[in-house]
Amino acid sequence: MNIFKKTLYGDVTLTEFSIAFLLILFGLLFAKVVSLYVKRFLKDKIAKEHLDIIAKLIFYTIFVIALIIALPFLGFKLSGLLVTGGVVGLAIGFASQNIVGNLISGIFLIIERPIKLGNAVNIDGTFGIVEDIHIMSTTLRTFDGIFMRVPNQKVFTANITNFASHPVRRFEYTIGIRYSDDAIRAIDLIKGLIDQQPFALKKPEPQVFVDNLGDSSVNLIVRIWSPNTEWFNVKIELLWKIKTLLEQEGIEIPFPQRVIWQGNDSFESDMTAERKDSNAG
Amino acid sequence: MYNTYNIPCEFQWNDVAFSITSSSLDLYHYHREGTGDPVDKKIISHSNQMLINPVEPLNTPKFLTQYLLIEMAQSMTIAPKMKKNVYLTFPLDLGVYFLEKADFKLIDVFTLASSKYTLYGDPRHGVLCKYWESPLFESPPTVLPCQEGVLQLNIYNSDSDWVEVHHVVLNAYGMKIFYNDATVTTTAMMEIRSKEVAETDFDELPPAEGMKKSIEVFHAKKLSVSSKKYLMEFGI
Numbered sequence: 001m002n003i004f005k006k007t008l009y010g011d012v013t014l015t016e017f018s019i020a021f022l023l024i025l026f027g028l029l030f031a032k033v034v035s036l037y038v039k040r041f042l043k044d045k046i047a048k049e050h051l052d053i054i055a056k057l058i059f060y061t062i063f064v065i066a067l068i069i070a071l072p073f074l075g076f077k078l079s080g081l082l083v084t085g086g087v088v089g090l091a092i093g094f095a096s097q098n099i100v101g102n103l104i105s106g107i108f109l110i111i112e113r114p115i116k117l118g119n120a121v122n123i124d125g126t127f128g129i130v131e132d133i134h135i136m137s138t139t140l141r142t143f144d145g146i147f148m149r150v151p152n153q154k155v156f157t158a159n160i161t162n163f164a165s166h167p168v169r170r171f172e173y174t175i176g177i178r179y180s181d182d183a184i185r186a187i188d189l190i191k192g193l194i195d196q197q198p199f200a201l202k203k204p205e206p207q208v209f210v211d212n213l214g215d216s217s218v219n220l221i222v223r224i225w226s227p228n229t230e231w232f233n234v235k236i237e238l239l240w241k242i243k244t245l246l247e248q249e250g251i252e253i254p255f256p257q258r259v260i261w262q263g264n265d266s267f268e269s270d271m272t273a274e275r276k277d278s279n280a281g
Numbered sequence: 282m283y284n285t286y287n288i289p290c291e292f293q294w295n296d297v298a299f300s301i302t303s304s305s306l307d308l309y310h311y312h313r314e315g316t317g318d319p320v321d322k323k324i325i326s327h328s329n330q331m332l333i334n335p336v337e338p339l340n341t342p343k344f345l346t347q348y349l350l351i352e353m354a355q356s357m358t359i360a361p362k363m364k365k366n367v368y369l370t371f372p373l374d375l376g377v378y379f380l381e382k383a384d385f386k387l388i389d390v391f392t393l394a395s396s397k398y399t400l401y402g403d404p405r406h407g408v409l410c411k412y413w414e415s416p417l418f419e420s421p422p423t424v425l426p427c428q429e430g431v432l433q434l435n436i437y438n439s440d441s442d443w444v445e446v447h448h449v450v451l452n453a454y455g456m457k458i459f460y461n462d463a464t465v466t467t468t469a470m471m472e473i474r475s476k477e478v479a480e481t482d483f484d485e486l487p488p489a490e491g492m493k494k495s496i497e498v499f500h501a502k503k504l505s506v507s508s509k510k511y512l513m514e515f516g517i
Contacts, residue, residue, distance in 0.1 A: 167409045168400050198342050202399035202412045227345055227398060227409055 012075040035059040042111070050110045053135050064206020098153065099136070105156035105174065106135040114160050123150060124158035154271035168201060170225045171235045175242065176217030181251045183210050183218050190222055190250055193241050199230040200238065216257045282428060283460050283493075285380065288329045294427055295393055299377070301331055312375070316391050317342060324388060328381040331388075334495045335430060335465045336376035337453045339411055340341065340390040348400050348511065349456075350410035351432065351449045353417050359446065359473065367436060368418035369449070370429045372396070372411070373465060376418040376498055385496060393428045401450050402515035410450060421464070430465035433488055438473045446473070446517050454499055455509020456482045459492035466492070479517045482510045 004015040042051055072078055093100075109135065115121050119130045121140070128140035128148060138155045140148040163169070177186050187202040187208045194200045194208070202226045211221040222242070226234045243253065282294075288309060291300035299313035301324075309324040338349060351369050359365065372394035378385045399412035416422075421431050438444050449471055458467050468484035487494065 166404050167407060168404055198396040199398060202397055204400060204404065225400065225404075229345065230343075 010075045012073070016073040016075075018186070020070040023066055023070040023073070027063050030066070031059045031062035034062060044112050047133075050133070050135060054107060054110070055091065060145040064218055068220060077159055098151075101153040102136045102151050105152035106133075106137075109133060109138070109152055109156055110135075113156075115162055116164075119162050119164040121163065122161040123155055126150070126159075143235075167228060168204075168225050169228045169231050170204070170223055172224075173222040173242070175220045175222060175246075176214060176253055177220065177246070178254045179213075179218055181218070183220065183247070184245060186220060186251050189245055190220070190242055193238065194222075194224060195202050197234060197238055198225050199234045201227075210233070217254045282462070283334045283465075283495075285332045288331055290331070292333075293416060297391065299391075303329070311388055313377075313389055313391060313413075315395065320389055320391075322388055324379055326379060326381050328379065330380040332377070332378040332380055332385065332496070334376055335373045335458050335460055336390060336392070336494075336495060336498045337455050337458070338372040338374050338392065338413070338457045340374050340376075340498055341392040342396055345398065346411060347452055347454045348401065348410040348450055349453045350399055350412055350448055350450045352412070352414045353446065354414055355417050357417060357436075358447045359436060359444050361438055361441050361443065364437045365436070367434050368421050369415040369432045369434055370413070370422065370424050371432045371467070372384055372413050373426075373428060373430050374498075375427070375511070376496070378496060387498060388493055390498065393425075399512070401448075401513075403480075407515060408450070411453075420435040422468070424464075426460065426463065426465050428459075430467060433466065433468045435468070435470045435484075436473065437470060437471070440473055440475050442476065444473050444476055444517070446471075446479075448517065449479075449481060449509055450513050451481050451483065452509055452511040456497060457483055457485045458487075458495035458497060459487040460495060461492050465495075473517065477514070477516050479513045480510055 004018075005013055007013050008017055016050050020202070030164045035058045038058055039051055039055045040056070046054070068078070071081075109115075115123075115130050115133070115138070117130055117132065121128065121130055123138075123140070126140065126148060127144065128142040131139045131147075135152075137149050137151050140150060142148055175186075175190075177183060189208075190208045191206070198207060201224075206225065207221070207223040209221055211219050224234070224238070246253065282430040289300070289302045291302075292298065295315075297313065297315035299311070299320075301309050301311050301418070303309050307325055307327060309326065309329075311320065311322040311324060313320040339347060349371065351371060353369065357367070372392065374390050374392045376387055377389040377391075379388050387404050394413075399410050400407045401410045402408055415432075424431060434449060436446070449469070451469055456467055458465060461468070466488050468486070469481060470484060471479050471481045473479045
């Protein structure tokens, strides 16, 4: 009698047992190779602790598939398993849909990397610094120092503004001066101040220009680019310096004004008053 | 000016005054004012020696980038396959080190030159750089060695077309600074590959004999530098 046709237990022959053994062995090897390849491919894109979790997930998924393929050769009837597994799977699926959603979102967040550790971000209206990106959730430290955990599914589907994604950013002031002030001189003074501030970038060049003629003032727009780590300090420092310098040079930021015509005044006297007001700024 | 000094000592350079005094054995007090925020530090050491030497111009007012962009006041047009040595100036930071036998500890960095930053490239992919504007010289210029150094730039246009150069971007992690009583120098190479792309690198050899080698900040911090070269791919 051929040794390979000899039954080991039940109906399982040595041949079937060997095939099952080889399938499981091949599955193990294939899972190992794929997880190693994925690790190497994503090494520069994903943090190590997350990469280990993804590699293990891939390894066990492939191994379980190989095991399921090998089971019929070992005498297990999968039809019964499928019915039971289907019902159990449905129950688990309903119970864990949020968990799985967070897990999948976490994996995509780690691969896509719209946010990184230390980035200042706005996730669906929540402002903060990214402290950690776990496989299930992302933790933020809000600007007032509060810990916040956001499920990855929410992070993934929310609108994200990442303030630190680019090396530089622009900020802007609107500065009103009186109609009687020399706007060109004001622009030169502001440009001089910007030039002295090291973190106000040389390029992209800052812009200072008359934007519009307002009700009470000539409005200047000041646009400055700055490193994204420094822009806020530069913004608050420069604004006060501009205000102080303009005042020192006799250029004032006017209060809102409104000219009111009295019904019994003559047109001539109204016009004279208006001219006087506009000259006074 | 750049030298090793015995403590106590004090200096006044332009508006900057700094000193190291000892209040008791092994306890020293460092004070500096006149540029940036005043600095006060206590140092405990057996040594009584300090070193002042020029360092990479990246540490003041704050370390934000490893790249230095030098804009040429006049652009330079180079014929195909031409090589030429030109000279530019670059800003200097001054490093104050405390020496302890063979070891050294950086205790302060300041500058007498003006500081400015710029972006090389576009806001999305560009690189933040320390900015400096320099005239172009055919021979080494005379500059104040406490404020500026002289960069010898060996330019080679390997392209088959004429190229106009406006600026050079250098990875200052690899900067090797040499000095003597009269000048501070460094040497860099710029190989132009096309109208938009060039590769830059620093030379490690002193430009002249008898020059002392600076202890650079990145060397003092014992940082391992993976690459000293920089590929200028956003235009030259």
